[in-house]
Structures are given as C-alpha cells and as structure tokens.
Amino acid sequence: MGILVDEQTRVVVQGITGREGRFHTQACMAYGANVVAGVTPGRGGQKVEETVPVFDSVEQAVAETGANVSLIFVPAPSAMDAVVEAAEAGIPLVVCISEGVPVLDTIRVAEYLKTSSTRLIGPNCPGLINPGASCKVGIMPGNIHLPGRTGVFSRSGTLTYEAVSQLTNLGLGQSGCVGIGGDPVIGTNFVDVLRLFDDDPDTDQVVLIGEIGGSMEQEAAEYIKAEFTKPVCALVVGATAPTGKRMGHAGAMITGESATVEAKVKALRDAGAVIIPTPADIGVTAQSLMAATL
Amino acid sequence: MKIHEYQAKELFARYGIPVPSGQAAADPDQAAHAASQLGGRAVIKAQVHAGGRGRAGGIQVVNSPQEAQAYATQLFSRNLVTAQTGPNGAPVYQVLVEEPAAIAREIYLAITIDRVHRRPVILASASGGVDIEETAASNPEAIATEVIDPVLGLMPFQIRRLIATLELDSALARSAAQVMTSMYRLFVEADCSLVEINPLVVTSEGNLLALDAKVNLEDDALFRHSDLKDLADPSQENELENRASDMDVAYVKLDGNVGCLVNGAGLAMATMDIIAARGTTAANFLDVGGGASVEKVADAVKIILDDNDVDRVLVNIFGGILRCDIAAEGIVKAYKEQGSRLPMVVRMLGTNVDQGKSTLRDSGLPVTLVDTLTEAADAVAQI
Numbered sequence: 311m312g313i314l315v316d317e318q319t320r321v322v323v324q325g326i327t328g329r330e331g332r333f334h335t336q337a338c339m340a341y342g343a344n345v346v347a348g349v350t351p352g353r354g355g356q357k358v359e360e361t362v363p364v365f366d367s368v369e370q371a372v373a374e375t376g377a378n379v380s381l382i383f384v385p386a387p388s389a390m391d392a393v394v395e396a397a398e399a400g401i402p403l404v405v406c407i408s409e410g411v412p413v414l415d416t417i418r419v420a421e422y423l424k425t426s427s428t429r430l431i432g433p434n435c436p437g438l439i440n441p442g443a444s445c446k447v448g449i450m451p452g453n454i455h456l457p458g459r460t461g462v463f464s465r466s467g468t469l470t471y472e473a474v475s476q477l478t479n480l481g482l483g484q485s486g487c488v489g490i491g492g493d494p495v496i497g498t499n500f501v502d503v504l505r506l507f508d509d510d511p512d513t514d515q516v517v518l519i520g521e522i523g524g525s526m527e528q529e530a531a532e533y534i535k536a537e538f539t540k541p542v543c544a545l546v547v548g549a550t551a552p553t554g555k556r557m558g559h560a561g562a563m564i565t566g567e568s569a570t571v572e573a574k575v576k577a578l579r580d581a582g583a584v585i586i587p588t589p590a591d592i593g594v595t596a597q598s599l600m601a602a603t604l
Numbered sequence: 605m606k607i608h609e610y611q612a613k614e615l616f617a618r619y620g621i622p623v624p625s626g627q628a629a630a631d632p633d634q635a636a637h638a639a640s641q642l643g644g645r646a647v648i649k650a651q652v653h654a655g656g657r658g659r660a661g662g663i664q665v666v667n668s669p670q671e672a673q674a675y676a677t678q679l680f681s682r683n684l685v686t687a688q689t690g691p692n693g694a695p696v697y698q699v700l701v702e703e704p705a706a707i708a709r710e711i712y713l714a715i716t717i718d719r720v721h722r723r724p725v726i727l728a729s730a731s732g733g734v735d736i737e738e739t740a741a742s743n744p745e746a747i748a749t750e751v752i753d754p755v756l757g758l759m760p761f762q763i764r765r766l767i768a769t770l771e772l773d774s775a776l777a778r779s780a781a782q783v784m785t786s787m788y789r790l791f792v793e794a795d796c797s798l799v800e801i802n803p804l805v806v807t808s809e810g811n812l813l814a815l816d817a818k819v820n821l822e823d824d825a826l827f828r829h830s831d832l833k834d835l836a837d838p839s840q841e842n843e844l845e846n847r848a849s850d851m852d853v854a855y856v857k858l859d860g861n862v863g864c865l866v867n868g869a870g871l872a873m874a875t876m877d878i879i880a881a882r883g884t885t886a887a888n889f890l891d892v893g894g895g896a897s898v899e900k901v902a903d904a905v906k907i908i909l910d911d912n913d914v915d916r917v918l919v920n921i922f923g924g925i926l927r928c929d930i931a932a933e934g935i936v937k938a939y940k941e942q943g944s945r946l947p948m949v950v951r952m953l954g955t956n957v958d959q960g961k962s963t964l965r966d967s968g969l970p971v972t973l974v975d976t977l978t979e980a981a982d983a984v985a986q987i
Contacts, residue, residue, distance in 0.1 A: 386824065413825075417724070420722045467868050468867055472953075551873055588877065588881045589875075
C-alpha cells in the first residue's frame with residue numbers, strides 16, 4: 311500500500327529528453343520505479359536509457375504503454391500545457407517538478423482540474439516516493455529512505471530530505487513521502503495528503519512540515535481536529551525569516567496574521583499535533599510519538 | 605517585481621484608470637518645470653519601492669516651481685527612511701510631480717491572489733486611506749471581497765455587489781465599475797501579483813481618481829513581458845541582493861553575522877531557525893538552488909564573503925540534484941579567489957558527500973566538518 315504510487319505505477323516522463331528529465335528517469339529507474347515511456351514532441355521513436363520508448367504525445371504513450379502516472383520536467387512556460395495534456399490523456403496522477411510556473415497559469419489549470427479526475431502534485435515540488443514499493447516518482451535522493459510506517463509531507467524539497475534522513479537514522483521508516491510544492495497555488499494541499507494517509511492501512515503516524523506564508527497549515531489543523539485519526543507531529547519553519555521579503559518560495563511570504571509561524575504552531579497544537587521544537591528534533595519527536603502510540 | 609508609483613500610474617492610464625495629471629522628474633530642475641506646467645501648485649512624491657512615504661516626509665504639497673525645486677532637492681539629497689524600508693532607507697532618484705486633488709472621500713480597491721481559493725480576489729472598502737490595515741484588522745466587515753473565477757473573469761454581478769458597499773451615487777458607481785474592470789484586465793494581462801489603489805478618491809468635483817498606485821509583477825511571468833521587465837529599478841534593492849538575483853540565487857540580506865549557504869528555501873529557513881535557537885543569527889537567507897555548478901556555488905559564496913557583517917560562515921547542503929563534491933569545489937574556489945580566512949562550519953549530507961568532505965578537509969581552509977543540524981548550530985555559536 312502506501313499512497314498515490316506503488317507496484318502498479320507505470321510512469322511516463324514528460325520532457326524526458328532534456329538534461330533533468332534524462333537524469334531523473336535514470337535515478338527513478340535505479341530506485342525501482344517502472345518508467346514505461348517518455349514524451350518529447352518531435353522526438354517520437356527515440357529511446358532513453360536504451361529501454362524507454364519516447365513518444366510525441368502523452369496520448370500515444372498511454373495507448374502504447376498503459377502509463378498511469380506522469381512526471382513532468384518540461385520548462386516552466388510549457389509546464390501547465392503538459393499537465394493538461396496528461397489529464398486529457400486520462401492519466402490520474404500528474405507530478406509537476408518544473409519550477410517558475412506563472413501563478414496565473416497554475417490557477418487556470420487548477421480550475422480546469424476541478425472538472426477532471428486527475429490529481430496534480432506541484433508544481434515546483436520534489437515529487438513523491440513509496441519506499442515499501444521501491445517506487446520513486448520525483449527528484450529526491452532515494453537512498454535516504456527506508457520502508458516503514460511514518461508518512462512525511464512538506465512544502466519544501468531539501469527540508470523533506472532532512473526530515474526523512476533524521477527518521478531513517480533512527481530506524482524509523484516511511485510509508486510515503488510527498489513534497490507538495492512551494493508555490494502559492496498548487497494542485498494538492500496538506501488536507502488532501504492527510505486524507506490519503508488517513509485511509510492508508512500502512513501508515514501509523516504522520517510528520518507535517520510547514521513554513522511561513524499562506525494558511526495551509528491552519529486548514530490542515532482544522533481537518534486534523536475534525537477527522538484525522540492518526541498521531542501527527544508538526545514542524546513549522548521560518549520563525550526567523552524577515553516579514554514581507556520573498557524567500558525563494560513565492561509561497562513563503564508573510565501576508566497576514568495567519569501566515570506567521572506562531573499562528574500556525576498554535577493552530578496545529580490546538581488540533582492535537584505534537585509540535586517539533588526545532589528542525590533538529592524531527593526524528594526524535596517522531597520516534598517518541600511512535601513509541602507513545604504503540 | 606516591484607515597480608514605482610509613476611510607472612504603475614502609466615500602466616493605469618493605458619488601461620483607462622483615471623490618474624492625476626503629472627510627470628516623473630529625475631532632478632530638481634525637472635521637478636520645477638513639471639510644477640510650473642501644472643500652474644505652480646503641485647504634490648511632490650518621492651519614488652521608492654516602499655510604503656509609508658507620507659508619514660516619513662516623502663510627500664509634500666508645494667505652491668510654486670521654486671518650492672518644488674527646493675523640496676525635490678531635499679528629497680534627492682538623502683535616503684528616505686520609512687516604516688517599510690529598514691533603517692538605511694531607500695535612495696530617491698525620481699519624484700512624481702502631480703496636480704493636487706481636492707479629496708472628498710477615500711476608497712480602497714485591490715486585486716491579488718487568494719491562495720486558499722486558488723483564484724484571484726478583489727477587495728473593496730468604503731474607508732480607504734492610510735489606516736486600511738487597521739480597518740481590516742479591527743473591522744473585517746468593512747472590507748468586501750469577491751473571489752474571481754479565472755475562466756469567467758470578474759463578473760458584472762460581483763462588481764454590483766462590491767459597488768453596493770461603497771456608497772456611491774449612480775454616476776460614480778459606473779466609473780467605479782469601469783475602474784474595477786480595468787484593474788482586473790491589467791492584473792491578468794500583465795501577470796500581476798498585486799494591483800492596489802489606495803486611495804481611490806472621490807474628488808470634490810465628483811470624479812474618481814487613483815491617487816496612489818501599487819503594482820507588483822510576478823517574477824515567474826516576466827519572461828513573457830519583455831516591456832515590463834525594463835521597469836525594474838535595481839537601486840531600490842540591496843547591492844548584494846542584486847548580484848544574487850543576476851545569477852539566479854535566492855538571497856535576502858538579514859541583520860546577523862552568520863553567512864549561510866544552503867540548498868533549498870525550506871532548509872535555508874530551517875537552518876536560520878536552528879542557529880537562532882542556539883544563540884547566533886543569520887546574516888542572510890541564501891538558497892543556491894538545485895542544479896548549481898561549481899561557478900554558481902562559488903559566486904554565491906563570494907556574495908556571503910563580500911558582506912561586511914559576516915564574521916563566520918555556515919554551509920548546510922543536502923546533496924540531491926546538487927552534488928556535495930560540486931558544492932565543496934565551489935566553496936574552496938570562492939575562498940581561494942577572495943583570499944578569505946573566515947571560519948566556516950560545513951554540514952553536508954547526500955550525494956557524493958565523502959568526496960565533498962575530503963575536498964574541504966584537504967583545502968587548508970579554516971573549516972569545521974559536522975554531521976547534524978544541532979552540531980552545526982553549536983559549532984557556529986562556539987566560533
């Protein structure tokens with residue numbers, strides 16, 4: 311089990327012939343993911359990694375290979391075109407790694423996806439991994455992961471790796487790790503991921519990693535309080551970040567009271583989450599939470 | 605990307621949003637000339653990328669070209685320090701010289717992105733002006749909002765609902781509707797993250813006028829707006845921040861003394877938080893990004909070394925796309941080329957970490973290698 315990707319996952323990589331697309335196709339395959347196709351318009355008929363056929367369109371790739379997850383490395387100006395192409399081809403899960411997508415493009419596509427059964431993760435995200443199924447659909451370093459029963463999710467890339475590595479060092483494996491992306495508007499939010507982990511019999515507890523900006527942590531807190539059935543520990547970073555300055559993630563902007571670390575921590579604590587005191591305590595906090603529930 | 609008020613008003617004029625007559629001036633003589641063209645009486649407004657200008661003495665009414673010249677001379681002579689600029693203030697290279705308006709009422713209008721609804725949102729309030737944020741905090745009902753469907757656009761019934769809260773007579777209501785429609789067109793066509801008019805005034809002659817204008821353009825969309833890209837004003841940003849932005853490194857200058865080099869924005873914030881918890885503070889936020897080369901890492905390290913506030917350096921790299929050996933080579937290159945001996949704590953994990961560490965160990969630089977975040981924060985505090 312685990313969430314979103316598993317042994318049944320058949321990946322098509324959009325933008326597979328670019329430098330990043332090629333590199334990460336190889337890394338995902340080395341980890342054990344089943345990459346069945348690539349798409350680069352105009353490059354149909356080529357092969358990548360000697361075995362992966364390249365198609366001109368997602369529609370062809372799906373028809374020929376039965377691909378059911380798309381991983382997108384297309385440059386930002388065309389990234390949302392790639393998302394819609396995948397959705398129109400009937401792919402149920404689209405993971406968009408591309409960074410620097412104009413927000414109004416994402417907004418229009420998010421609107422379009424409301425009438426579609428396709429789920430979008432990202433853009434501007436590291437993707438997701440299911441260590442138990444040896445399935446990696448993203449750019450995270452695979453070797454830091456360990457199969458297990460803790461779910462990890464975050465708006466950040468390398469901070470997710472930090473969290474995972476702290477867990478793995480303590481022997482605490484992961485049922486799944488999802489980087490949802492750092493942009494102000496993204497396809498899948500914390501509440502969506504919480505629902506998936508709640509329904510996953512292989513997940514015992516979750517680690518939520520939030521940051522300043524927006525109010526997604528508060529929405530998660532409301533959901534945790536109302537419906538979520540498993541233990542949660544949570545870290546919110548950015549307490550020392552200056553107000554009103556752009557911090558690399560367009561999303562991490564202090565826009566109001568609810569965007570502060572204090573407000574987010576309070577909401578999560580009130581919802582019953584165990585607060586991780588500093589970024590160095592992710593592993594130990596998750597470990598004692600796991601021990602307490604056993 | 606922020607732009608100046610005078611540039612935002614030029615965009616407004618292009619979209620049919622009424623603005624006072626006036627022009628930008630780059631020196632006191634131009635300011636005097638602009639004032640005389642307006643008949644002598646004028647408002648002089650310092651052009652800086654920060655709010656709070658009025659309270660900081662950056663806006664003044666003058667009664668003659670001579671007064672305009674004298675006041676402009678004063679504005680050009682020093683940085684303007686407002687509540688939003690930080691203690692060093694922002695340099696003034698342009699002033700806007702405008703016809704004064706007789707103000708009967710002040711309205712507030714803005715369009716931005718609503719992250720919760722994942723849609724644009726328009727805000728309107730009958731009580732605009734400098735206290736709008738206090739109004740929003742103390743009396744949220746005084747701010748009307750409409751979330752906009754990006755496919756349908758701003759609908760007439762939404763405009764009618766907003767107008768109903770603004771207490772305008774029917775002629776002014778029609779003008780206000782026109783202003784809202786134009787603002788939304790500008791927001792979408794120029795890929796803005798903010799279009800704000802505060803205040804939109806009702807003049808005593810009974811007209812609407814955008815007395816101030818704030819337009820923020822979305823950085824990620826500038827690739828398709830080559831004309832708007834030129835509106836950038838690097839003089840308004842920190843010099844080190846400009847250097848970083850030229851090389852596509854996310855960098856923000858901060859107040860502390862620990863120069864931080866990190867890959868990833870979230871990890872960079874976490875690094876700043878953990879060193880603060882152990883008693884030191886960051887001199888900067890720096891995310892060197894995923895696919896950095898040796899040169900890019902070296903250039904990023906040089907920005908840190910060129911910051912006079914920095915007396916120690918903390919490197920926290922989680923190698924993934926960015927390999928640790930590449931990062932290490934970049935760090936050594938920058939130190940050697942700058943001849944720097946600043947003490948450095950390095951924490952590296954992930955891809956090619958052993959090569960990275962041995963490159964640093966063999967470099968002869970004053971480097972302390974550590975394995976965890978806590979060790980890194982403690983080592984930095986002990987320097």
